[in-house]
Structure formats: C-alpha cells, structure tokens
Amino acid sequence: MSIPVPASVADTGRLLGEQAYIADHGLSVAVFLALSLRRPLLVEGEAGVGKTEIAKALAGALGRKLIRLQCYEGLDVAAAAYEWNHLRQILELRLAESAGEPLSRAALTADIFAPRFLIKRPLLQALEPQPEGAPVLLIDEIDRADAPFEAFLLELLSEFQMTVPELGMLRAAVPPIVILTSNRTREVHDALKRRCLYHWLGYPDAERETQILLRRTPAASEQLARQIVDYVQGLRTRGLFKPPGIAETLDWAQAILALGRHALSDDVLTDTLGVLLKYQEDVAAVRDSLGEDLSSVPAKPKSWSR
C-alpha cells in the first residue's frame, strides 16, 4: 500500500488534506522539499499548533510506518537506538558453561553479540527496510533531550547510519522520512539545525482554522465553527499567558458538542473555559470580562449570536 512521494507542492498539500491535515502553502513546500531532497524537517512552533500531527498525517498519506521517539531529559542510546539484552546474554553464557562445551573465547563473543540479542529502539528501527517503504521517523520535542543526545543524532540525520560497536556500521538502504519537532524550551544547536530544513509553524488564520475545525469535528455546524474560531482568534490577541492552540480549539468544539450545545453563550463559555485555557490567570481574566458585554471579549465578534 506504499504511495509514491508527491511530485509537486500542490500534490503534497492535497495528500496531507486527505488525512484531514490542512497545511498552509509554506508548510506544503517545506514537506515537499523534505521529501524530494530527502532531508529531515525541523518544525518549531507554539504548543498545540499541529507539529506532531504533520508526521502522523504524512505517514498516513504515504502509507508508511510511523516510528515515534519521544524525547526527554536523560534520553540515551539505550532508550533511543539500541540495547543489548544483557540478561539473555548472561543466560547464554551460563548455559554454555553448564553444557561444558569447549567454546573458544572468540566464538563465544561472536555468539553473545549476535543480532538476536539486540533490542531495537526507534532510531534503529527507522534504519531498517520496511515492506511499505521507508518509514516516517518522528523525533518529538527534541528540545527536551539534552545536548549530548542532539550530538548523537548528527551522524544519524546526515548519513542515515549508526554505529553499533559490536556489529559495525548499520546504514539505511532508503533513508527514513524524518520530522523533528521543538517547542523551543531551549535553543536547538546550530549543527543539528544545519542538517535539517526548517519550518516555523504559527497559528492559522481564521479561514484555515475553520476548515481544520470542520474537517476534524464533522458534527459541528459551520455556524458554530465560525463562532468558535472567531472567539479563539480574538483570545489570541489578548496577551494571555498561554493563548489556545488549534488542539485547544478542537477540544473546545468537542466539549461544547458533548454538552449538547450548538451555539456559544455566556454559560457555555463559563462551563468550558477550562478546556480552552490552562492557566488560572488566563481563566480569571476571561471570566472577569464575561460579566461585561460578551461581544467585547473577542476582537472580531461578527458572527456572535446572543
């Protein structure tokens, strides 16, 4: 079920669109280039703008396997790339001893460090050939890993190869499609950035956010979607501590529908504010302005019905 890599920017956008991922033009170009130049793509942006979803949509669109590596502080080679199954190795040694086989030391070493004792973690899996074509490797929140791990990625991302001392160099026959994401909790090192194409993913405009909402939440009417998007877009201009991302918009729409409501109003907003805003100051600031004229809250209250 492998699908060939898109041949043009428009095709890329269309393929992502089929996976209910509405990409803007800049992102389509970035993804298209990452595919045709076979380069990793580093996507940065605020939380909840759909960075991780790109990789999922891409894997779905191309019918490839998605291999995900979630980064965290202290992530090391054993958790990210490979690990020897030491317990089984020791067991093998003891078995050889008890059987009393006169094995040479070299033979024993070769036997112990055989691929069957190797536990493959995401990065190594991504180098292996897959029946449906090169996999999509998602290295999520690279900024959470520490600098030594970033340095480890350099060889992998430029040569698509990895060295396991006991086995030698392992190289991908077909390079995986690599998407890295970062929330910018710290600056990713230049050496890593240089190996990647770069895209900054911002908040979408109202038109595109409405499209996304309608695609992802088919139960929402177009009128409700426009109300929600107008309100959220207004919130983003208010200087909140954490403006809501697209993920919050979608959650909010689902929350409103789950309550059986089909239009925005003061009480719907009061009940569901926690879905949209995750900081007490922000909730308080918005709630304070509720008692006033509600339509003064969003910047563009054009489709607000009271």
Next chain:
Amino acid sequence: MSGGASDDRPAVPARGLVSFARALRAGGVRLGSAALLDACAALAAVGPDRRMDVRAALRTTLVRDPGDLVLFELLFDSFYAHGAGDATGLPAGGQVLAQAPSNVAPPAAKRRLSDSLSSRRTNRAIEAVQLVETNAGGMPSRVERFRLKDFEQMSAAEIAAAQALIRVLGRAQAQRRSRRSHSGESRGHNARSLDLRRMLRRRDLDTPRYRTETLQPRDCVLLVDISGSMSLYSRLFLHLAHALARCPGRVETFVFATRLSYITRALRIAEPDRAIAAASRAAPDWDGGTRLGACLAEFNRAWSRRVLGAGARVILLSDGLERDGIELLEPEVARLARAAYQLVWINPLLRSEAYEPLAAGAQVLARHADQLRSAHNIASLAELAQLLN
C-alpha cells in the same frame, strides 16, 4: 491559500541567490554555504515559476530561527520586487537592496511583521531595512537612531573586582540531579541498578558495577535592571553576567529598564568589553525609567516557558524602584516566583541590616522572593556566591 496577485508572478531563481544570502548575512542571519546549496536544490525542486513557491523554498532552507523570519520576509520583498535581472551579480547586500524602490514593503506590512515577533530581532530587521533606505534616500544612519550606552574603560580597581567575581562565581554553580547515570562501583544509596552492559564488556560477572546518578549544573536566569537608578551597578552586574555565562551550565541573561532585552548571545563574545558593548547595543533603554511590572510581564509571557523549563534559578538584580504602580507588578512577581526553582532578589540598596523595603515595588519583591541579598560590594557578592553554591 492565495498569496495575492504578486505571488503568482515569476521570480528570480538561483541567479541572485548569492547576493540575497549576503544581504541576509548583513542583517545578522548566520548562514553557511551548505544552506545555499540546499536553497539551490530547493529552487530546482519547486521550480522558478511561482513567486510564493520560491519564497517558501528559500525560507525553509535559509532561515533556521523564527526571529529571522521578519528580516527574511522584508528582504525577500525588497529583493525580488522587480522580478528577474535586478538582483543579479551586484556586490554588497546594502547596495543591492538600495536598488529596490523603498515602497516595496509598505509601512503597514512592516509594522504587522514587527508586531508579530520579539523586539530585539525586529530592531535588527528594521535596522537592515533602514540601512537600505538610508543608502537609497540619505536618511539618518542607524547609529544615530538608537541611544547607545557608551561604556568608558573600566578602572583598574573595577577590573580587579570583576576578576575576583569571575573566580568566585566560577565555583558558584548550583547543581541538580541529572537523569543521566554513569557507571560506578559504588553500592551507595545513589546506585540505581546493575550495569550489566559494563560487566559483560569487562568479561567479569563477579564484580558488580552499578548505574549511579550524576549531578549537573542548575540553569540560571539573570534579570538585570539597567535603569537610571541602577547605573552605578549595572556595568558591574553585566561583568558578573559575562563571567557566569562562561561557566558550565546554561545561563540566560536579560536586561530591562522600560523594556526587556535578551542579551545572552551578546555575552557569548569572549572578550568582556566587547561583549558588554554588544549587550549595550542590544538594549535601547539604558538609564531609562524602571517599568519592572511590565518587563516581568513580558518575561513571563514571552520567555519563561523557554528558559525556566528545567528548574532554573532566577536572579533578579534590581533596586525594586518601580515607576508604574504595583497593581501589575504583584501578580507578575508572584508568577515568576512560582515558575522558578528559586527567586533570588539582589538589591544593591541593602547596605545595612537595618534596611527596610519602603518603596512599594521593593515590598512586593521582598514578599515573593525566596532569598534577599545585598550586592553593593565585592564582599557581599562573595557571600552571594556562597548562597548560590
């Protein structure tokens, strides 16, 4: 997405690329020739027919930092305003740009772009464009547009003091537990598990090795008040910041008076006087009034999630004199104190045991800070260094 009529016109492909890259570099974008080769390949892949494709292809290959996006967009508009021909084979960035008519980036567009990104980078972008316009129309040079603080040479006593600081602070790094482990023989309380890999590699299963925990330097964020009332101290504090930036571990430095400026990158220059001169260029509000609340609000919104992630300690160097009221200050200080591992307020006015914070702003800071320290001479700074250790 429609990019407007102009985005559908043919644009210049690789020919003007080198000049364009030069212009970007002149604006401060760090750009290697590998990125240029990428850009060529990208242009070949998307084709030169549509301007919006060319724009996105160049953006995704030449820009690696969101702060550079404003500059890129402005330069692209100026550069490729006339389509083919104009941008070919001209020498320096500024002169190339001077060929472009100054009306290509209408003021509204500039302002919109400026508003969308943080202040320091925007300055740089605007400066670059101003440079263009200066060359074109003889407007005042950018040097005169900013009120720069001209630091005089440090006195010998100050140099000695700074060096003492550097020695003291070099050891003044607090540590925290790392999630990384290393292999050791210890069986102590910090041993996490058997290190079977090491034991197998050593071909010795009878001597146990353990994964043991490691320590790493705790992140540190310096917020330095450079308002008029602090002018006696701000230079010394910047030397302190420069010394800290050379220590292992992550140190992020901000200065503020009426607005917040990020100067970590300037302080990476090894030579102290040059680094501090660069820092002074990055902040346009030296010796201004103090808007502590507004500056902390900006820090909380724009920066705290980026620099306070790993349990960073915040060191606030300020006298706590606030020009605006404390209605804004109080919640922002409270938020900062909650987000930081520890909020240390260093107050140069705290010369005697009898100091009582009388100014409203100082009272707010004293209420929320975890530690309150003086910093008016080297002895008190050495004391501070001990606290941090």
